[in-house]
Amino acid sequence: MSTPLNGKVAFINGGSRGIGAATARRLAREGATVAIGYFASATAAQALAEEIQATVGKAIAIKADAADAKALTQAIDSVAERFGRLDILVNSAGVLIVGALEDYSLENFDHTLAVNVRSVFVASQAAARHMKEGGRIINIGSTNGQRMPFAGGATYAMSKSALIGLVKGMARDLGPRGITVNNVAPGPVDTDMNPEHSDFGAGLHDLMAIRRHAKADEIAAMVAYLAGPEASFVTGGDLLIDGGFAA
Known part of the structure; x- marks a missing residue:
């Protein structure tokens, strides 16, 4: 594999599991030094860093x-x-708390916004202070920001749709500095949060053109493209990778 990210430094907010972990491996393979941000998954994060150090790169x-x-x-x-230096920020931390509107607690509402929206703003603000021309901010959004076809997901859908507006505004703010800002918006991905082999997971396939979950590595590949030099003209986007979920 080529190393277009050689010499770059990436911070992955929520990088210990799922899409974040797959992204850490992919960016490291492409030459970046990767900082894996974690909160509760210290063992998984450290194991991932050691794996990357032993195999493909620096972490x-x-x-x-x-x-x-x-x-x-x-x-x-x-x-x-x-x-x-800091060249790449990937905002991958996220929570999914599903519940009926009538019973949804303000605590869960506030926590969803704190992790899915507020942390993206905070991390982007902090990272932008260190970034130079060629910097990349990439958020893991969701196709549910455009389509929510089942009950109980209103707050999650709102949090992901909020990222669309945030990205468009930040792209305007940072574009003159040569920094791009984009969302990657997956559909169902086979992770701990949404395993493919479950009643809920399987039911989603009827809503899709490609009737399967994505692999985390497929999402990481799109992140890597946006992080690399070939995506220097891509900014302000909400880029679907959802198997036709929102088609």
């Missing part, structure tokens, strides 16, 4: 609570200081 694990603005900012600042 560290760093604790960063996505819901804690101060801790997240400090983690990003420390990575930039340690490596002397």
Whole structure:
């Protein structure tokens, strides 16, 4: 594999599992030094960093609570200081709390917004202070920001649709500095959050043109494209990779 990201430093907010972990491996294979942000999954994050170090590249694990603005900012600042630069931010931390509107607690509502929206703003603000021309901010959104075909997902859908507006605005703010900002918007992906082999997971296939879940590596491939030099003219996008879920 070529190494178009050689010399780049990437911070992955929520990088210990699922799409975040697949992205860490992919960016490392393409030459980036990867900082894997985690909160509750210290063992998984450290194991992933050691795996990457032993096989394809450079990585560290760093604790960063996505819901804690101060801790997240400090983690990003420390990575930039340690490596002397920060080129790529991937906002992969996310929560999915499904429930009926009548019973949905404000605690769950606030937590969803804190992780899925507020942390993206906080991390992007912190990272942008360190980025130079060629910087990349990439969020893991969701096709549910455009289509929510089942009950109970209103708050999650709102949180992901909010990223569309945030990205468009940040693209305008940072474009003059040569920094691009985009969402990658997956459909169902076979991860711990939404396993393919479950009653709920299988039921989603009837809504899709390609009747299967994505693999996390497929999402990571799109992230890697946006992180690389060939995507220098792509910004402000909400790029679907959803097997036709929203078609």
